Structure formats: C-alpha cells, structure tokens
Amino acid sequence: MSSFNRIKLIALVVISAFVGVSCEKDLDVAPVLTYSGKATMTIAELNELHTAGSVDSYDSIPNGTVISGIITSSDKDGNCYKFLTIQDNTGAIQIKIDDSHLYPKYQIGQRVFVECGDMVIGDYRKNNQIGFWADGSMVGIASSREDQYIFRHDVAGAEPAALEITSKDEITSDMYNRLVCLKDCHFSEAGSTYCNPGSATSRDIVMADNSVIVMRTSNYASFASSLLPEGEGDIYGILTVYNTTPQLVIRSLSDVRISATPTAQTVEIVNVDFTSNPFETQGWSVIGDNGGWFYYAAGQSFAIQNQTATALESWLISPVYSNLGSYSDVTVTTTGANCQVTSGTAKKYYSVDFNGTDVAAATWTELPANGKLPAEVAANPNVRIAFYFNGYNGDYWRIPAFVIKGTIIQ
C-alpha cells in the first residue's frame, strides 16, 4: 500500500466517523413531578366534616387525611385571590393560601394532592375552606409552607367539565366551589363595569327563566374596569356562597362567553323614493293598457287608478338590478305612509328575461309574501321587479317608496 493510499484510507475512516457521530442526540428530560400517595377521602366526605353555623367556625380533619382534586381557579387576573379551588367527582373545596401569584405553579387543570391532616376545614360566611384557624377566622397556608401541604401530580390536563346551571333554583349547596356554567344568561347591567372603583362589586346575571345569580368581582381584578357585554350566552366561573347568597366568581374575561357575535348587516340596496317623481329618469317603464301608472302628487306617491268600469291591466317594471348578487336575503318591499291598495289585483313579480318591451314573452314569477327573492334570482344580473295591477271602478294602488334590502355577504 503506497502512503497515498493509506492517507485515502484514513481520510475515509475519519469522514465516516464524522458522519456517524454528527447526528443530534436526544436531550435528557427531567421527569414530571408526581405524588406517590393516594387520596384517603373524597372532597364530599371532607365537606361533610364541617357544618357552617351562624358565625364562621371550623372542624378538625383526621390525621393523615389526603384529598385530591383538579384545580379550577386561577389568580392570574387577580379575581381569585389567595386561594385555590379544587374539585373531584364528588365535590369541591377552597384551599386558603397566604400567597398571591399562584397561577404559574398551580394551573387550571392541574391535579394536586393535599395532605390536610394537620389543617382544619372551616368556612368564611358559609363558604367551605381548608386552612388554619386563628383569632376567630380561617387563615391560609403560609407561602413558605405550601410545599409541605400541596403536591402537584403530573402534567396539567384540561379544566374539568363545568356543571351547567340554567336557573338559580337549581343551585344546591353541594355545588359550591365547583366550576359551573350559567347557560343562556345575560347581564342586567350590560355596559357597566365589572366592578365599581374601590370595592368588590356584585352584578346580576339574569338566567333564561329570569332568576338572578350574583356575579362577584374584586376591584383588584385586572378586568375590573372592563364593560359587561350586551347579549346572551354562557358564563363560566367558580360558584361560591356568601351566607345564603350564591355568587359566581369568574377567573378571567374568557369565562364570559356571551355571544357578542355581530348581527349580520342588512342594508338598503335600492331605495326609490316616489314622493318626488323619479319615474322617467330611473329607467322604469310602464307597459300595458290605457291609464297606467302615474305620479300622484297629492298623495306624494306613485299610483295607478282605474275609474272606468272596464278592467285595466297595467305593468310598472323596474330597471335591471345587476348588483343584488353580493347580498343574501334580498327582500323587496313597498313602504311609505300612504301605501295602500283599495281593491283589484295588485301583484309584485320578478323576472330575469324581460327584454324591455315584450311583457308577454317574459317569464314572471310572483314575489312571495315576505318579498324575498330566491338567491339564484338575486344573483342574476338581469333581474327586474314588476308591479302588476288589474282593477276598475276607481280601484287604485299607491306606493310612496320602493326598497330592496339585502344582507352583505361577508
């Protein structure tokens, strides 16, 4: 082997080594936090340990008690302050914590275990909480001790399904502290702020059956000065109680799902004002028997009248409306103060094949009672509207204005 061949060989080995090792390696991943123990009690069982009295009170929790639940509250927007709410399939409870800024650590949907054997279950104005009792009221877990009591378990999942409520009358005490959804409701004070300046504020939520549930919002909530929306829809939140009054506490504005969907915009496409006499200039044509349509100045309208005893058949036909295709629900109406038909046959037709002179050769279809043009007709650029009248002995039809409306297709 010559030395150059050797060099080649070595180069080959080196290059293949480079190629072989250059692939990127998977970076290590630390395991997620888990809790190895088990819940010893359901939240409903925990709640049964305490019965609220006339004043705030507490009961002890058996040593070694562990409960588990999914977090439903968040202090991100400042409305759920210094507490967490968790729920399991049986019930829900508030955990009082003397700490703000909990949300990065305790996200909605996060399962936690709470070793609450050293804690007590009590109430604040009959809303159940776990925490500690000091000087006649409940106090929270010290922020530096959180990790001795609350244990997160696994990656946070979705938030639990909300309990649907359609009327205040459905509310029972076992629903307190649960995530709920008030269905088909609205704010009675839409347009007001969520909260008055300086203090927590109650606003009424009116349910479909007109029963009222209070929404309570802290003045420290980031959305305190936002406006209550108009309209109807669903509102999510934690259902709490204050003495005997159930109160909904929303976590953020996204809990308020009131359909503020903008109403489709209906516009006038054509408005022929017959109170002046635009008759000749706007391309209308009058075709038919003697008499025909005329401008009736006294009544400020367009009119037709037959004084004779012989029936008279007359057509008033619009110009082509070629722009109706960009609207839906195109509706033709005649309006105005003196719009009236005394007697005789008055009909509104549309056609897409009138040639401008020969009425008989064209196909005429009567407008339905609501005046709505079929979509395919409105879309036709040759569409015309016609007013047909057949009467005698003084029958007349007066039309002060003629309007075509439609909804803008988005």
Add this chain to the structure above:
Amino acid sequence: MKKILSLVLLSVFIWGTAFSQDNKNQKDSTSVKVQDTETTAFDSENQDDEGVNTGGFVPGLLHSSADVYSSNTSYTFGIAYFKSRGFDSKYQTIAINGMEMENLVTGRAAYSQWGGLNRVFRWPENVLNLNASTFAFGDIAGSTNYSTRASSYRKQIHANYSLSNRSYNNRFMLTYATGLMKNGWAVAASASTRFGSALSYVDGSYYLGGSYFIAAEKRLNTRHAFNLSVWGAPTKRSLQSNSTQEVYDLTNDHYYNANWGMYNGEKRNARIRSTYEPVFLFTHYYTPDNNRIQLTSNLMATFGRQSTTSLNWANVPDPRPDYYRNLPSYFKDDQMLFNYYTTQWQTNEAFRQIDWDMMYATNQLAAAQGEQSQYIVENRVIDHLQIAGSSNLVANVTDHIKMMAGLDVRGYVQRNYKTINDLLGGSYWLNEDKFADGESPENPYLLYDDLDNIGAHLGVGDKFGYDYAYNLYRENLWGTAKFAYRHFDFHVGASLTTTEMWRTGYMRNGRFPDNSKGNSEQKFFVDGGVKAGVTYKINGRNYLVLNSQFQTQAPSVLDAFISPTTRNDYVSNLVSEKDLVADFSYIMRYPFMRMRLSAFYGKFMDVTDLFSFYHDDYGCFVNYAMTGIDKRNYGFELGIEIPIGSMFTVVAAGTWGDYRYTNRPDVTISADNGYDILGNGKTEYTETVYWKNYHVAGSPQVAATLGLKFSYKYWFVNVSANYFDKIYADINPERRATAARGTLSTESQLYKDLVAQEKMKGQFTLDASIGKNWKVKRNTIGFNVSVTNITNNKNLVTSAWEQRRFDYSEYNANKYPNKYYYALGTTFYVGINYTFN
C-alpha cells in the same frame, strides 16, 4: 522518605501557625468558586517579544513547534478561550525544573506567579497530550516544563518595551544573564513593569504590575550543580464585570464594565485584585560521570496573597448598577418607568456606573445616627503557603530503554477570609449576616458570623464574614519507561498519589456553632494512574501513534465542602474522579507537506463540582454540590502545513469536537444562612440532574484556522483567518431537575425555554503579525507587531452561562437571562527589543 515528609510537615506546621497569628495585617478573599465572574481576557502579558504567546488562556503545551496542529492553533484559538480537546487547564502538568507548580487548592498552576517574566520563562519543554515526559507522569492534557537554571540562559542583556491595548498598555522588561562563568557560577536576572490602562478596551480598567526574577547556579563539579531561583510578580489590576445581553444592548458596548464609578473626578473601580505570591525554588542537578542518569531534585516554597475587593452592603439595596432591579426589563409592565430607565441607561453615564457619592452620603448619615456603614468595600483574601520537595530521575538504561521516575511531596495551607477595605465614610461594620435576620426568632445567634465577637464594631482591616483554611498534603510517586526500536516506540507508566485534606475554621458561625470552628474530619484519598502508548514508524515519513491513559484524581478541596465559608461538612459521596483518555494519530512528514490527523476520546467519571453564588431570592449564598458527574469528549484534530517555495507556508488546522454530559448526577443545594429552600423545613435538598447529552461548555467545540506564513531574512509575516463554532452556554443544573420542571408539559413553551441550551453563533476572526530582527555588530535589535481580530468582530462570545438562579414563582427561564463575556475587538501588540550579546 519519612524524614523528608516529617520535615515538610513540620515546616508547614510552623508556617501555618505563623499565619494564624498574623491576623491584623492579613487580608482575605473568598475561595468560593463563584461561576467565574471575572476574567482578564486575552492578556498581553502572555505574549512575549517574539510574538509568541506563552500562556494564560492556552498554556504552553500547545507550543511544541514540532507539532503541526498545536503550533498553528495555540495563539490563534486563544481569543475564543479555546481549550484543546475541551480539557480543563487543571488537567495540564506545569513544572519548573521538574517541580510541579500546581496550586493544590485550584489544581492549576498560577501563571500570574511569573507574569511579566516572559524573557526567562520561555521555550519550555512541551509534551503534548498523552505522550510520556521526562519530568512528570504527565496529566492527560499534556505537560510543560520551564527551566530557571541560570546557566541555561545564554549571556546577554536584553531590553524590551511593548505597547498594547489589552489588559495593560506598557511593559518594560530588562533581563541580564552571565551564562556559565569560569568560576562555575551563572547568574540570570530579569525585572519588568506593566502599567497603564488608557488604551484599554474596558472602561474603568486599572493595571499596575512589577516582576522580578533572579537565579544563581553554582557548578561544584561535573556531577553536581545547585541552582537557586526566586521570582515574584506583585500585580494590582481591575476586574471586568459580566452582564446580560440587555445591558450590552442598552450601552451598545460588549465591554461595558459595571465595576467603576466616578469618585472625586476619577474612575474608581470597586473590584481590584492584588496578587503577590513569590516562589523560592532550590534545585540540585546530579549527573554522574557515566552520563547515563540525571537526577534533579527540588525544594520549593511559595507563599503570598491574592486579594480581591468588592462592594458589600447592609440594609440597603444592591448598589451595583446592573443589578437586575435597576434595569428597564424589571419595569416591563410599567411603560413610563421602562422608558425612564431605558433613557437613563442609554444617555446617563452616572446612572449606569457605581454611585460612590451616594454611598458615602448614606454612610455619613448612618454614622451621624450611630449606625453602621450601609456600604463598604470588602477585601476577600486568599493567603497561601506551600512547601514542596521533589526528585526526578532520568536513566538511559540501554540504547533502547529509557526510564524516568519521580517523587513529589508537598504540603499546602490556604487561608481564606474577608477584611474591611474601606468603610466609605461610615464609622463601623457589624459582623452579621443580614440575610439570616429574622429567619428564626427563637435563635437570635443565627445572625452572627462570629459568635465569639458578637456586636464588635469592626474597622478597616478587621476580619469578618468568614475565616477558614484548607490544609492539604500530597505525595506522589511515578515511573515511566520508554522503549525505542526500529519500527516501534512504546512507553508504559504508572503513578501513585495520596492526598489528605481538611478544613480549619477560625470563626464560630452563628448558624453552625458546633461545626464551624476548629478542624474538620480529615479525608484521605489514594489515587493511581497508568499510561501506555505505541508509535508505529511506518517509515521516516509516516507514523501511527496510539496513546492512552487512565487515572483517578482526588476531588479538589474546593469541591469537597458543602459550604466551606461556614462549616466543616463534607459533600456526601465524595470520591475520586476517574479519567480515561486515548488518542490515535496519523503523522506525516514530507518536505512538501506536514500533517497530523488525530482522533481523541476522553471519558471523565465521578467528577465533583461545587459552586456557590449569591441567590437573590433566598438572599444569601447558596451552594450547589454536584457529585457523580460523567462527561465525554471526543473529536478530531487536523493540522497541515504546505510550504510554497522557500518563503511561504500555507497552514490549515482545525478541530471538531463533541463534549457532552453522559449521565444524571446528583446535586445538593443548600443555603448558607439556613434558609428553608424548599419550604419544607429543610435547609438543603438533593435531586437528580437530567442533563444527559447536554453540551459541556467552556470552549468552542469547533475551531479552524487557515493561514499564510512568510519568512525571509529575519522578516516574518503571518496572516490567519479563524473560525469558531459550537460555543455553548454553561447550563444551570437546577433547570434540568424535576423541581424546576414541576408539572410543565414538554410541549409547553415555558418548558422549552427552561431547558434549551443556548448555542452562540459561529464567528470569524482575522489576525496578522509582522516582525524583523537585525544584527548590529554582535547585538540584535528586533520588533514585532501583531494585530488580532482585524475585522473588529465584537460578537465572539468567549463564555456564556445560565444564571444559577431560577424563578420558581413564574417558571420563567427568561427572568434571569444568560450572562456573557465577549472577546475583545481589534487589539494590537507592538514590541521592540534590543539584545546585547
């Protein structure tokens, strides 16, 4: 042997006692191995007047002019803080006259001990990588041996002046050597001074250094010679701060230095490092008449002090201008404040530098009310004493066999403490840990760093904070045999080392009253090493070389104690680290081309690492003790030189490496003030670090240079273009543990931000140098000019690291962003020298 040992032990004891009694005058420093916060990048002190870099960032071993890779990369890669093969400098053996210069505490030789003495510390004997050396067993990153034997310097008077805009501006150096005189004496001496900072890159810099060297040798006869060499380099210089990218962007300056502020019309730097650690080295050379063996024996004493000043403060906010609460980003939620801080940072120099006047005013007010100084300048002092003896034997047993053996015994004491350097207009200082205050009302003594002097009003020069010593003994015995035959050369070697260590506390700390003062338990480690290598000489042009080494090393004493400043507790599971390294090279030497191509592999196991840093959230020093770290480095090196005509040579050299962590070590995190870190009532906790396959930072893992050299009639011109890549930020182990991940999904952005390891952009630099020497009668005059980073690339990151703090309140990895040092832009060095021969 026993006698030598006892003698050394006795001397150490006597010196150590002397140290401990010398309180008032001694200043202290921390040996807390903070994530290296200060650096003097790319010192001109490492460049000598021949334009050769002699150490510092890439110490000498790469200088082997015979090696086509090392000789062409050592200087050019220095700007990027390149470490050959990614091996830390503590894996190099640096010796003088065969005496290892390693500082037993840091594990590294302190080049600053001979800073400015470039003329006498030059042309060392370099042994690359794993090759066998004649003066030591040799660590895995190679060995270097300088000679200070007076007769090794030829007779001369040499004068040199140089001008540079790197760490200092001016250097004068004068060297005199007699050569071997007829009376059997030889004397060599050198003195230099380094000073000036007006041209420096970094604002607020300061530099003043002096150096001296004297060596005298007496040849008694053909067999015996004695050499005494003494040198020292008292140096005082400022340190540069490091900052986050936000600060660099605000100041539009990658060299922004937060350490200074205007005071009495001058730039005053709060971080000044003073170093003076002289060395006395007495060497005996013995060469019997048969010339078959050489025996070199040394006695060495080094002692001295390194001290570093720093701001400290009591019940007031952190006065450092780039403290994160003084930055616009801290006010990101308040547009008005954000704009205010941004504008101030961008336009107001006083705002972005230290406000000395404010500190003086505050202290004077406090003094008027009988209160302690609120701000002081403290001095962190490290005093050391080392006594060592060694003996090395080189024996040419036959024409084919050469045997080397050595013995090295040494004792080392390092005392660490803090003193008050300046009360800044105040009246006194209290030796209290302000952060422990109130943590535990039931134990008021928590507050005091020195229980034996509670409430003492301390003044300038008084010790406070901590005071402790590291005590170390090490004994080493090694032997190597080299065999040279027609087609094969090979070597085998072995080494045995024993290490003893303990801590002595001199302050009874209020948090740890029972185990802070007095001696800790002693730890004893027995370590060994073996090496073997074979060279297949295909012919005189082509060689294949396979080298290997396995060794164990006692953990550094710096990594041995959980919190050395406060107590005697060892890191648990303290074991020796194991290193296994091998390389395979093909070397080609043709007249038309020289080349070396190597593949290397290094595995480091059971590495221990301790780092301490000030933790803002806990308000105290926090210690991270990591044990059982495994790392793996492998890669390739290629060096090629192709001569073109008689005057030009084209050079290409480069390396591609892959340096990674390969396991999941443990980290124990504890707080110095007894802070309940996890909120679970415990002051420390241990967790597993999931960082397998993450990159080990500290050096570019890709580096390449392409150059052209010209030389003709004592002229030389070199130009090289260099490229650096795979530069990673050093990662924070805490962010790769379960506690930090919490319950984040691996898909979430927060998680991705949390664990991502930043990789810097690859960068190019361009260097050039020119020089010429003339003969003037018997004398020589010469000059050389070198310009580094000609394109003024200011974006080459030399070190980057994740801050050790982690924001548990928001799981926001960006709250404490990465910190960076950048390589200097264009720098120059101009040297002229005159030699009287």
